[in-house]
Amino acid sequence: xxxxxxxxxxxxxxxxxxxxxxxxxxxxxxxxxxxxxxxxxxxxxxxxxxxxxxxxxxxxxxxxxxxxxxxxxxxxxxxxxxxxxxxxxxxxxxxxxxxxxxxxxxxxxxxxxxxxxxxxxxxxxxxxxxxxxxxxxxxxxxxxxxxxxxx
Numbered sequence: 583x584x585x586x587x588x589x590x591x592x593x594x595x596x597x598x599x600x601x602x603x604x605x606x607x608x609x610x611x612x613x614x615x616x617x618x619x620x621x622x623x624x625x626x627x628x629x630x631x632x633x634x635x636x637x638x639x640x641x642x643x644x645x646x647x648x649x650x651x652x653x654x655x656x657x658x659x660x661x662x663x664x665x666x667x668x669x670x671x672x673x674x675x676x677x678x679x680x681x682x683x684x685x686x687x688x689x690x691x692x693x694x695x696x697x698x699x700x701x702x703x704x705x706x707x708x709x710x711x712x713x714x715x716x717x718x719x720x721x722x723x724x725x726x727x728x729x730x731x732x733x
Contacts, residue, residue, distance in 0.1 A: 605639075606684055606704040607632045611711060611730035613645075621724035625652055625672075630730060641678075647671070660686060672697050672719060688715070708732060 611630045620626060627645035634640075640657045658665030662679035670676075673690035681687055684706065690698040698717030705711065713728040 605632075606708045607686065607702070607711070608634070608639075610733040612733055614710070614729045614731050617729035619727045621719075621722070621726055623648060623719065623721050624724050624726050627728065639678075641676075662687075664689075664691060672717075678702075688713075690717070 609632060611632075613626065613628045615626070615628075618626075625645055625647040627643040629644040631642045632639060633642075635657050638657050638659055640655065642656075643652075643654045645652050652669065652671070654667055654669040656665060656667040656676045658676070658678070660678045660680045662677055664675035664677045667673055667676045667690070670690070673692050675691045677689045677691075679687045679689075681701075684704040686702040688698070688700040688702060689696060696717075697719075698715055700713060700715035700717075702711060702713050709732050711730050711732075713730070714726070715728070716725045717723070
């Protein structure tokens with residue numbers, strides 16, 4: 583009985599690992615600032631890491647806003663539902679939704695109100711991704727295009 587339970591657990595873990603391995607978003611992404619465009623005062627996420635966290639995904643961003651370091655952490659599923667985000671002064675929840683094999687939609691909210699929407703598109707070769715966002719910052723409306731290279 584123990585052998586069956588262990589084998590079943592291993593099979594579930596292996597299936598989850600294969601799903602994450604096939605996801606082109608997984609891994610570490612570095613900002614290509616020369617190819618990116620930011621609104622004044624926008625947060626620049628210089629490093630973004632997508633990693634499996636059990637049956638969910640953990641997204642960690644490291645960057646700066648107004649010259650100050652900003653790190654955010656989000657753990658959830660790409661199912662379009664809101665999950666808590668830590669460390670983001672402009673949102674307390676974030677939702678990612680799969681559009682297709684290389685595209686995710688993104689929505690961030692603060693106190694239930696949408697503060698940011700966006701689209702994340704991984705290039706067909708998997709070597710770069712473009713994040714297009716628009717939102718309402720406490721200071722002013724913003725629109726950004728961030729280009730990242732896979733590490």
